Amino acid sequence: MTVIKASCPSCGDVELTPRQVRLVVCSVEDRSFYSFSCSECGDEVKKPAGGDVVALLRTGGVLPERWVIPAEALETHDGPALSHDDLLDFCLWLEQADLVSAAAQGRDRGRPAGESATL
Structure with missing residues (x-):
């Protein structure tokens, strides 16, 4: 051995x-x-x-x-690092983008198309 x-x-x-x-x-x-x-x-x-x-x-x-x-892991990145505020702003932006996407598809967020929300 x-x-x-x-x-x-x-x-x-x-x-x-x-x-x-x-x-x-x-x-x-x-x-x-x-x-x-x-x-x-x-x-x-x-x-x-x-x-x-x-x-x-x-x-x-x-x-x-x-x-x-x-390859992406080996790229060099310039500029400041992301802060906690940057991350929170991005999360808020995603929430808005989700609402816009749902409206563009003719549905409320989380509801299938054709089903309307009760106000």
Whole structure:
């Protein structure tokens, strides 16, 4: 059986089986990582996995998981961050947009078309 040696920040070197190691290969190489639960202290240890580490772990029998980061998550954003007030204003706008949409469809909000509200 293959033995994989890894390092726990608390315990030092530990020996693991391929099944004890999780390898996540990301579409953005510098976001790939491997993790394991330390057999000595039980802590979850997570470390970056460059191409050489990925190749070594795969050779040792660790099955990689694929992780694709959506392009939107990698976009840079300029401008100030949204505030709580911005979020509340957006919620109020959605409420109005819902009313406008219902009126455009010829129905009251929450009522099927053709059913009228009693005033």
